[in-house]
Amino acid sequence: MMRDTRVRRLPMALSAVVALALAVIPLPAAVDAFRPDFLVLVVFYWSIESPRAGGLALAFVAGLALDVVRGVVLGQHALALTLMAAWATHLRLRLRVFSVLSQSLTIFALLTGYQFVLFWIDGATGNPVTTFSRWLAPVIGALIWPLIAGALSRSHAR
Amino acid sequence: MVAFRNTDTSGRTTGLLLRCVLYSLLALGLIIFDKRYDHLGQIRRFLSVVAYPVQVAVASPFEGWDWFRESVSSRETLRADKAKLEAELRLANFRLQRFEALEAESQRLRALRDNTAAITDRFLVGDIMDLDLDAFRERVLVDKGARDGVFVGQAVLDSGGVFGQVARVEQLTSEVILLSDAAHAIPVQINRNGLRTIAVGTGDMSRLKLPYLATSADVVAGDLLVTSGLGGGFPAGYPVGTVAEVKRDPAQSLADVDVRPAAALDRSRELMFVWLKQAAAGSAAAPATAATSATPTSPANPATANSPGASTAAPAKAATTSAPDKPSAAKTPAHAAPAAHAAAARAPPAAAKPPADSPKPAAAAPSRTGEIAP
Numbered sequence: 263m264m265r266d267t268r269v270r271r272l273p274m275a276l277s278a279v280v281a282l283a284l285a286v287i288p289l290p291a292a293v294d295a296f297r298p299d300f301l302v303l304v305v306f307y308w309s310i311e312s313p314r315a316g317g318l319a320l321a322f323v324a325g326l327a328l329d330v331v332r333g334v335v336l337g338q339h340a341l342a343l344t345l346m347a348a349w350a351t352h353l354r355l356r357l358r359v360f361s362v363l364s365q366s367l368t369i370f371a372l373l374t375g376y377q378f379v380l381f382w383i384d385g386a387t388g389n390p391v392t393t394f395s396r397w398l399a400p401v402i403g404a405l406i407w408p409l410i411a412g413a414l415s416r417s418h419a420r
Numbered sequence: 421m422v423a424f425r426n427t428d429t430s431g432r433t434t435g436l437l438l439r440c441v442l443y444s445l446l447a448l449g450l451i452i453f454d455k456r457y458d459h460l461g462q463i464r465r466f467l468s469v470v471a472y473p474v475q476v477a478v479a480s481p482f483e484g485w486d487w488f489r490e491s492v493s494s495r496e497t498l499r500a501d502k503a504k505l506e507a508e509l510r511l512a513n514f515r516l517q518r519f520e521a522l523e524a525e526s527q528r529l530r531a532l533r534d535n536t537a538a539i540t541d542r543f544l545v546g547d548i549m550d551l552d553l554d555a556f557r558e559r560v561l562v563d564k565g566a567r568d569g570v571f572v573g574q575a576v577l578d579s580g581g582v583f584g585q586v587a588r589v590e591q592l593t594s595e596v597i598l599l600s601d602a603a604h605a606i607p608v609q610i611n612r613n614g615l616r617t618i619a620v621g622t623g624d625m626s627r628l629k630l631p632y633l634a635t636s637a638d639v640v641a642g643d644l645l646v647t648s649g650l651g652g653g654f655p656a657g658y659p660v661g662t663v664a665e666v667k668r669d670p671a672q673s674l675a676d677v678d679v680r681p682a683a684a685l686d687r688s689r690e691l692m693f694v695w696l697k698q699a700a701a702g703s704a705a706a707p708a709t710a711a712t713s714a715t716p717t718s719p720a721n722p723a724t725a726n727s728p729g730a731s732t733a734a735p736a737k738a739a740t741t742s743a744p745d746k747p748s749a750a751k752t753p754a755h756a757a758p759a760a761h762a763a764a765a766r767a768p769p770a771a772a773k774p775p776a777d778s779p780k781p782a783a784a785a786p787s788r789t790g791e792i793a794p
Contacts, residue, residue, distance in 0.1 A: 283478045286551045291625070291686070294555040318436075322443045326450075330467045331475065332554050333561075333588055333595045337450030344447055348440035387455050389603055391556040393623070 270308075270315040273418040277304050278324055286331050295395040298403040301328060302343060302376055303410045306369060309347040310354040311415070321347035335387050342379035346372045362408050370404035465566070468590035475561065475593070479550040542695040544568060548688065549593065558584075558598035558625060562691055565592045573653055575694045581659035581682030582606065582647055583691055598685050599660065600625045608660050609648035613638055616648050619660055625685040628661055630677035635668050639677060655696055 281300040289297060305324050308316045325340030332339070350357070350372055357365055377400055384390050454464070546564035553559045564570050566589045574586040576596050584604065587597040597604050602623040608630075609616045615638060619628045633639055643663040649656025659682040667676040 279474065282474060286475065286553070287478050288482060288550045288552050294552055297552075297555060313436075318439050318443050322447065325447070326467070327471065330464065330471045331551075333559065334554070335451055336454040336464055336467075337447040341444055341447035341451065344440060344443040348436060351436055383451060387451070389557075393556055396556055 270312045270418060273414070274308050274312075274316050274320065277308075277414055277417065278320065282324070282327055282331065285328065295393075295398055296402055297399065298406055299373065299376070299399055300410070302346070302373065303369070303403055303407060304414065305343055305347050306350045306372060307411050307414045309350040310357050313351045313354060317351065318344055318347055335383065338380060338383045338387075341383065342376045345379060346376045349375070365411075366404045366407050369407045370400055373400035373403045376400075465591050469592065472592055475549060475551055482550040544570070544693040544695075546570075546594075546691050546693060548691060553595070556623075557603075558601035558621065558623065558685070559587065560596050560598065562594050562596055563592070564693060565590045565594045567591055568693075569695075570594045570693055575654045575696075577658060577692045577694060578683045578688040578690065580684050580688075581661070582654060583683040583685065583688065585653060586693070596691065598625065599628060599681055599683065600685055606654060606660060607648045607650045608645040610639060610663075611644040611646050615639065616650065619645060619679055626680065627664075628679040628681055630663075630679060631674065633675045633677055635670065635673060635675045637675060639663060639666055639675070641665055645679060652696075655694055 278301065281304040284300040285297075301324050305316075305321050308320060309318075321343045322340050325338075325343035326336070328339035328343070329336050353368060357368060360368065374397070377396060381391070381396065544564060546562040546568075549561045549563055551561050553561060562576075570586055570589050572586055572589055576583045576585055582599060584596045584598040584601070586594050588595040598621070599606060599619070600621040600623065602621050604621040605618050607616065608619045615633075617630050617632050617637075620631055622629055630639070630645075641663050645660040645663065647654040647656055647658045647660055661679040661681040663677060664680045665678040667678075669676070
């Protein structure tokens, strides 16, 4: 058990840093709205795969990192990501036996919840973003979930 | 099929709910402290220094590619560029020849009106870091921060005109909010007739709006908008954009005016941070300025056309008489004018002198000295 946790930490940290980089990598403005929340998907993956290795601490720290690089109010992404990662952890045993389609649908629900919390805090702190395109990210995220999860599960395959 | 390999299926993660609540409360606390009390500046600054390597690492391949492209560009391209730049420089210098004289003249005239406009003191060039901050907000990260003296609210220009203002300052970087951000507004003036209004961002980098102009307002496509300098944040007289289209619907009381920004909001790589300097027009000017800027000084208002003379000759008097309320402020110049003319006859040498030989950033308006960086 202990060994298992330690082995997982390296791919976990690496994948989180790569996902953070992908979150700010410059894209053409036309494509920018379609950028999925890579870091969120990575955190969901690790919450489902091995919640003991990173768990909610990973979600919280990743959210804080997103707050800093995005320059929004500190704690916004941290809160959203913590709540949704906890939900993902709660669902993880079911998720593992789900078909790809059901998994994607669940991830879509989680991502939508995540966006909703962000949306809510945006509004509560006085700078609402009301464009519809912010609800695109969950769709794209759910669509690429099988790819991300596949790549990540390969990353720590032995 | 996604294979989860973890064989740990012990149903429960101990105290998931408890930890979730704990972390959520922590995050909520952060949000409240950051938003309400602004106590987290130090933490944020520290975190941003930690995040800086990631940001640099992400931005560097793109900068590296630019550098590579530049270093392999052919001799002919470089020559052509050089010729073009030299031509531009020649033209710019040609235009600059008269600039200093005009600036001095403008300051003299403003001193006569006791209207001390903020003029620019110092520039600092910063590079935009190649990062996407947020798809739904028009903001960029620039590689100059608190270390370089950048402050929140500082005006930022590019070579075309006003670019935006500083929204947040970290130790090494700062975040600039673009003119086109939907949450940004800037006081402007139509260069042709001096009509003042406010230009508001639309969330679209190629478009601003003038939402507060009456249907009957004198604005036509092609009008140049410059900063009015009101509000004190932006230096006056820098181009903001040109009016692209004016839609007038007689049923509406306000016109629908589109503006094309002068700055290359989507293309600029280098920005200039601007420090303002108060023109030194004598220490007595400060209260008078405060008083005149509080009154509705429309350029079309004949009363204010007289007021300059009045307030120059008797700054203290103008300040006190124009203070009470607007109607009497509009009257003030009328009865102050005779005295003003008499005084103005001997005043000019004294009035014209201060701005000419005191270019130092004198603390003319105490309220604004906080913004003047070291």
